[in-house]
Amino acid sequence: MSSVQKTQDFLEVLKSRRSVRYYDSSVKISREEMTQMLEEATLAPSSVNMQPWRFVVIESPEAKAQLLPLAKFNGNQVETSAAVVAVFGDLNFTDYAEEIFAKAVSLGYMPEDVKNQQLAAYLPLFDAMPLEMKRDSVLIDAGLVSMQFMLVARAHGYDTNPIGGYEKEQVAEAFGMDPKRHVPIMLISIGKAAKEGHSSARLDIARTTEWR
Amino acid sequence: MSSVQKTQDFLEVLKSRRSVRYYDSSVKISREEMTQMLEEATLAPSSVNMQPWRFVVIESPEAKAQLLPLAKFNGNQVETSAAVVAVFGDLNFTDYAEEIFAKAVSLGYMPEDVKNQQLAAYLPLFDAMPLEMKRDSVLIDAGLVSMQFMLVARAHGYDTNPIGGYEKEQVAEAFGMDPKRHVPIMLISIGKAAKEGHSSARLDIARTTEWR
Numbered sequence: 001m002s003s004v005q006k007t008q009d010f011l012e013v014l015k016s017r018r019s020v021r022y023y024d025s026s027v028k029i030s031r032e033e034m035t036q037m038l039e040e041a042t043l044a045p046s047s048v049n050m051q052p053w054r055f056v057v058i059e060s061p062e063a064k065a066q067l068l069p070l071a072k073f074n075g076n077q078v079e080t081s082a083a084v085v086a087v088f089g090d091l092n093f094t095d096y097a098e099e100i101f102a103k104a105v106s107l108g109y110m111p112e113d114v115k116n117q118q119l120a121a122y123l124p125l126f127d128a129m130p131l132e133m134k135r136d137s138v139l140i141d142a143g144l145v146s147m148q149f150m151l152v153a154r155a156h157g158y159d160t161n162p163i164g165g166y167e168k169e170q171v172a173e174a175f176g177m178d179p180k181r182h183v184p185i186m187l188i189s190i191g192k193a194a195k196e197g198h199s200s201a202r203l204d205i206a207r208t209t210e211w212r
Numbered sequence: 213m214s215s216v217q218k219t220q221d222f223l224e225v226l227k228s229r230r231s232v233r234y235y236d237s238s239v240k241i242s243r244e245e246m247t248q249m250l251e252e253a254t255l256a257p258s259s260v261n262m263q264p265w266r267f268v269v270i271e272s273p274e275a276k277a278q279l280l281p282l283a284k285f286n287g288n289q290v291e292t293s294a295a296v297v298a299v300f301g302d303l304n305f306t307d308y309a310e311e312i313f314a315k316a317v318s319l320g321y322m323p324e325d326v327k328n329q330q331l332a333a334y335l336p337l338f339d340a341m342p343l344e345m346k347r348d349s350v351l352i353d354a355g356l357v358s359m360q361f362m363l364v365a366r367a368h369g370y371d372t373n374p375i376g377g378y379e380k381e382q383v384a385e386a387f388g389m390d391p392k393r394h395v396p397i398m399l400i401s402i403g404k405a406a407k408e409g410h411s412s413a414r415l416d417i418a419r420t421t422e423w424r
Contacts (some may be wrong), residue, residue, distance in 0.1 A: 010220040010367045014255055014360070031423065038417045043226055044359060047376045049412050055421040063424035096415060103413035110410075137376065139348055140397055143355015144374075147256060148226070151363070155222045162356075164259045164349065175424060185352055198322075200261050201315035203308060205250045209267040212242065212275035212387060 017150060018197030020159035020189075023080040027192040029059075029158070034083065037156055042148035046141040048122050049100060052093035053138075053145045054182055056143040056175045059083040067175055067187075071166035077189035082158070084189050086171060088182035089138030089144050094126050135183060142185040153190050159197065163187040220367045225230040229362060230409030232371035233402075239404040241271075241370070246295065247369055253361035258353040260334050261312060264305035265350075266355040266394055268387045271295040278386055279399075283378035289401035294370070296401050298383060299358050300394035301350030306338045330390065347395060354397040365402050375399040 001067060025139045034057060058067050059082070068078050078084055101119055104110040110118075126134070168184035177184075246269060258264060270279050271294070280290050290296055312329055316322040324332075338346070362372045380396035389396075 008222040010222045010225045013222045014252060019257055035417045038421060042414050045231055045374050051415050057421060057423050060424060100413055107413055109413060136351055139351040142357040143352040144359040145265060147356040161415060162257050183347060185291035201312055201319055201321060202254050203263050203312060205247045209250060209269060211269050
């Protein structure tokens with residue numbers, strides 16, 4: 001498996017992404033390539049660029065064995081994938097605000113005074129925000145990055161399966177996350193398909209969309 | 213603006229997507245092309261393929277005038293974009309389950325007996341699901357489709373801005389949605405950039421990721 005990404009047609013990537021449950025268990029993904037995929041995925045936007053997404057890449061046989069009983073309806077994906085990426089949304093995302101904005105300044109994307117004005121404007125807003133509103137926001141942002149990660153994986157020649165059916169709190173705890181702080185979003189299994197995914201139907205746009 | 217989509221390099225689409233706040237207000241998007249973009253966006257996966265996303269495409273001057281005071285910190289996007297797509301998550305998504313699964317059967321993706329087994333297994337689970345869990349699920353799924361829509365828009369040559377700062381309940385009500393049923397997710401302005409978006413910094417993967 002080469003980590004060099006060839007030109008990939010956008011629509012082909014989109015259309016060939018399907019949920020895959022059985023992987024070629026001999027295929028591993030290097031940390032370099034996984035890091036590259038996460039870098040590409042995290043180009044996703046987020047509310048005030050706070051990037052509240054956190055990832056645990058579960059790749060060792062020991063960690064997968066730990067995960068297996070906590071995702072027992074999705075055991076094939078855990079056992080045969082190259083890795084399972086557990087996605088979380090961090091309710092304490094403001095802890096990273098100074099670092100993110102300082103990086104933007106150091107890269108020349110933002111003047112220092114704009115950084116200071118923006119932090120002074122946004123941090124009190126976030127501090128005053130009700131927990132449910134914060135939670136909504138990190139769930140949405142983590143959804144954005146999860147989608148982008150699945151597409152990036154496909155562009156790298158891998159297949160994925162987004163998994164919602166697992167013991168969310170227990171998985172958080174098993175991998176050292178605090179479920180009160182780190183909202184469990186989904187597991188994404190990733191690897192090379194051994195069995196193709198099924199086609200699935202979509203509602204007509206007329207059923208989901210109003211025009212005003 | 214042609215609605216024919218040329219080959220677009222996946223990574224180029226990803227890297228050129230930036231939040232754009234000022235659009236060329238002379239550029240409109242046809243309903244055919246918007247429908248095509250929504251069709252491509254809704255190839256996104258969702259929990260049990262329930263597709264809980266709903267869209268209101270706000271494109272007429274009258275509808276935009278109605279939206280403007282409800283998104284006053286993002287007035288430039290509302291005023292200059294070709295359209296603003298309001299994304300909602302439908303808590304009554306099981307109302308569409310029979311239709312989705314019947315479509316899969318009619319397309320030959322699923323045998324009738326599998327459809328019946330799956331609906332019999334899943335519908336009681338969804339009925340018994342606590343509201344918070346359902347809400348989490350539609351927020352995540354609506355995040356997935358929102359990301360895919362922004363990338364699709366870029367591949368069609370348009371720019372977008374995901375907007376979280378607006379009067380969510382009031383926008384729902386103004387456009388005939390029930391905020392108790394239709395969870396407001398975000399507004400996505402779409403059009404042709406008149407001013408380029410800014411670059412923005414991202415956290416190093418080492419800051420967001422654990423390896424197990």
